[in-house]
Amino acid sequence: MLASSHAERDAVCMDTRSDTDTDTVIVGGGPAGLMLGLLLARRGLRVTVIEKHADFLRDFRGDTIHPSTQELLGELGLLDDFLARPHADMSEVTLSWHGTELTLADFSHLPTARKVMTFMPQWDFLDLLASSAEEFPGFRLLRSTRIQDVVREEGRIVGVTGTGPDGPVDIRAHLVVDASGRDSELRTAAGLSPVGVAASMDVLWFRLPKDGDEVYPFIQAGAGMAITIDRGDFFQIAHVIPAGAWTGSEDDLHRMNERLRRISPRLGAAAAHLRPADVHLLRVRLERLRRWHVDGLLCIGDSAHAMSPAGGVGINLAIQDAVAADRILGPVLSTRVPQRADLRRVERRRVWPVIVTQAIQRRLQGPLLASGAADAPLPFPLRMLRDHPRLSRITGRFVGIGARPEYLR
Structure with a gap:
């Protein structure tokens, strides 16, 4: 060898x-x-x-x-x-x-x-x-x-x-x-x-706490897309958004939560506590x-x-x-x-x-x-x-x- x-x-x-x-x-x-x-x-x-x-x-x-x-x-x-x-x-x-x-x-x-x-x-x-x-x-x-x-x-x-x-x-x-x-x-x-x-989308990454045996579908869509990765004691979320739609403002956070609630009311409610600093942007x-x-x-x-x-x-x-x-x-x-x-x-x-x-x-x-x-x-x-x-x-x-x-x- x-x-x-x-x-x-x-x-x-x-x-x-x-x-x-x-x-x-x-x-x-x-x-x-x-x-x-x-x-x-x-x-x-x-x-x-x-x-x-x-x-x-x-x-x-x-x-x-x-x-x-x-x-x-x-x-x-x-x-x-x-x-x-x-x-x-x-x-x-x-x-x-x-x-x-x-x-x-x-x-x-x-x-x-x-x-x-x-x-x-x-x-x-x-x-x-x-x-x-x-x-x-x-x-x-x-x-x-x-x-x-x-x-x-x-x-x-x-x-x-x-x-x-x-x-x-x-x-x-x-x-x-x-x-x-x-x-x-x-x-x-x-x-x-x-x-x-030019890519038409970006991705937002953030964590959500996990409550016991709580589960989400791996991919949920309907207002953009959310991918949920189970990390054992927390969920790692990737949320697909239109390119340039995130500047890190409170208004951007509000719009993100609105999209998540349309995708999954439970997911949107779980993300309601997030602050802009909790969300990480990946420019595609x-x-x-x-x-x-x-x-x-x-x-x-x-x-x-x-x-x-x-x-x-x-x-x-x-x-x-x-x-x-x-x-x-x-x-x-x-x-x-x-x-x-x-x-x-x-x-x-x-x-x-x-x-x-x-x-x-x-x-x-x-x-x-x-x-x-x-x-x-x-x-x-x-x-x-x-x-x-x-x-x-x-x-x-x-x-x-x-x-x-x-x-x-």
Whole structure:
């Protein structure tokens, strides 16, 4: 499983590889960055992952682990460790539209060992990846370290600079991978900028207390949409609203409560105590880079393509980017410095599923924002799922494994 030792590899490749601090430096300790770091470390490569925060404990992040990602964890021998952590499984995604129940996505027919979407706090998932990667001697994780710039030599990016707990940080690498998210400063420093379409929706996140065995439908709709995630001792709510409809004022809060009461009177009553400071805004962006790379640097995950939260598929796509990057670039890094043609192979492999997914997400924005009276007809996509239940298997495949799943085999 492991590649040859560093000494043997450097001896073979001394004509094409210069002395560096690490084979790969990955900026961003999210799902894409840590998964790629783990996969490359398994090959015996030297990998440094840089995370700007001191830990992974941040709220209101994507917590969905899709069936295809769980299949990957099984390939890595990590599935039992994953399932030993607190989690909840969902075999189908259901929606309540003014009391009309229907299935949006059915995972029961997927060609995966686990045919469920699993909810797990992202910090637990990231901790699993980090602790697994740290078992390999070539892996290191630098926390509380912010990268501000790239290092160039003869027109090629050869490293990054920034600030860590002990002062300036300067790391040289054969490859820099930007997995730092949709607000990446590294991407800007490399001269890359995304293009996209204006999203018509934003998402409000907030918590509500849980009273004993109280339950809510997972998705409720009819005046926008509300998703309720049961966290055991509280509910985490995601409320879809029109883009630009939230400035954090008391009037905005009142309008939010009115929408929630139209979706679910009980949910609206539970949210009546909230203050504007309790509500967190996620501005939805649908954008991607025209080119994911420059000489010496590759972008993956949200840094390459910011996704809508619809379906929770952004994490799945980011992890699939990491798997493709490992499969294509791992063997290259074992023998030589990756060239732009190598980085272009990763982009070509992954850009098609991104384009398809973003096109579908754009089409979903209208139904997600749809608002109507209790006796109004269902929006057309929901009527199709109600009248043709087998269509939920198709949506289940799209959400559960994606347009182009990536595995190690």
